[in-house]
Amino acid sequence: MNKSRTFVGQHIFSQILSLSSKDGLALIFKSTEADKWYKSIKAWDHYVTMMFAVLSGCTSLNEIVMGLGAFEGKLNHVGLEKVPPRSTLADAKKNRSSTVFSKIYEHLSAYYRPNLSDSTLPQAVLSKLFIIDSTVFGLFKDILKTSGRTPTEGKKKGGIKKNTMMQASSHMPVLIRFNAAADNDQKFLKYVNLPAGSYLTMDKGYNNYKEFARFSDKGVFFITRQKDNAVYTSVSEELLGSGMPQALLKDERIHQTYKDGNNKEQILELRRIAWWDAKRNQAYEFITNNFELPAITIAEIYKYRWQIELFFKKLKQNFQLQYFVGDNQNAIEIQIWCALIGVLLLTVIHQQKKSKMAFSNVATLIRIHLAGYISIRALLALHNRKKERGKKIATGEGLFASP
Secondary structure: OOOOEOOOOOHHHHHHHHHHHHHHHHOOOOHOOOOOOOOOOOOHHHHHHHHHHHHHHHOOOOHEEEEHHHHOOHHHHHOOOOOOOHHEEEEEHHHOOOHHHHHHHHHHHHHHHOOOOOOOOOOHOOOEEEEEEEEEEEOOOOOOOOOOOOOOOOOOEEEEEEEEEEEOOOOOEEEEEEOOOOHHHHHHHHHHHOOOOEEEEEEEEHHHHHHHHHHHHHHOOOEEEOOOOOOOOEEEEEEOOOHHHOOEEEEEEEEEEEEEOOOOOEEEEEEEEEEEEEEOOEEEEEEEEEOOOOHHHHHHHHHOOHHHHHHHHHHHHHHHOOOOOOOOHHHOOOHHHHHHHHHHHHHHHHOOOOOOHHHHHHHHHHHHHOOOOOHHHHHHHHHHHHHHHHHHOOOOOOOOOOO
16 A cells, blocks of 8 residues: 555645635525526536636636646546536636625635734734735736826727735735726725724825725724825924934824815824835835824834735736736636635645745646645655755765765
C-alpha cells in the first residue's frame, strides 16, 4: 500500500473547491433562486466552471470547455457530471445574476476573514479600520462608459470600475460595487454603513462633506486627505511642543461648509493635520472627525491605505482579467467575483500551509498543477525544500559531508 502523503485521492482543483463545499453553498443557491430557471447548468456547475476559468487563466469559453474536457473521469471529485457546452455556459453567464456569486464571496469571506489578520497596527484601531478605494478594468468593447478624454486616434474602450471597502485586519473586501468607469467615486459612500467607533480611510477622490456629516452623526471616524481647492475657516490651533513629532507641521480645528440635501448651507467641524513625509519630501494635509487620536496615528492610518492597492495588484497580476469570457456586464461581474473568490481561497491556503513563498508563486504553482494529484501542502513544501537546497549550493553549504 502506498503510504505517501505527497499524493492524495483528489486533484488540486478539487482540494481548492473543498474550501467552498457544495453543501455549504446550497443555502445561497436556494435563497437567490439560482436554479429556478436553469435545467442544463445548475448554479454549482456554473460556479465550478468559472472557478476553473479564473484559476487556470482561461481567456475564452472555448478554452474553458476544452480545459475541463481534459479532466475527463476526474470531474466527479468536484461534483460535476459533465462539461457544459459552450453555448449553455454563454447563456448562463448572461442570464444568471452575478448576485449569486457576490453572495458566495460574502459567505466565504465572512467565514475565513477572522483567520487572515497579520498586521502590526494597534489592535484597537486595526480591528475597526476599513479602507476604501477603486480600480478600473479596461474593456475592449464599449459596454460601460469609460473615464477620461477620447483619444485622438479613435473611440475609447469601455471600462468597469470596482469600488471596494476592505477590512484592514484581514486585507479582504467586505463591500464591493460595480459601475461604469466614468462614474464618480463619491457615489459609493452611500452604501457604506459601519457601526459606531469604526475607522474609515480613503483618498481625497471620495471627499463628500454631506456623507462625512452622516458618518459623524453615526459615530464613524474617517481619515482622508484634504482637497487642494478646499475653502475652510480655521477655528483653533494646537501648540506644537517639544514632545510632538517633528513631522507634524500643524494640528488645527476647522469649519468646513457644505450643502445638505435641501441645498441649505451647513457647517462641519473637522480636524486638519499637516504632516511632512521626509521619505517623499512632501507635505500631506489630512482631515478627520476624530479629535482624540495622536496626529501620528492619524498619519499611520492613512498610510495603511496602501494595503488596498496591494490587494488590487494581487488580483490583477495573478488572475486573468485582461480578457473577459463574456461581452455583457453580468458576465464580466461574474468573472470578477470568481477572481475575488480565487484570491480569498488562495490566501487561505497561503496562510494555512504557512508557506514562505510569495503569493504570486503560490498562484502560479496552483495554476500549473491544477489537475495534479499531489497535495497542496506537499507541493508548497517541495518548492520550499528545493529553494533551501539552492541557497545552500549557492553559499557552498552542504557540499562536503563531515567525516
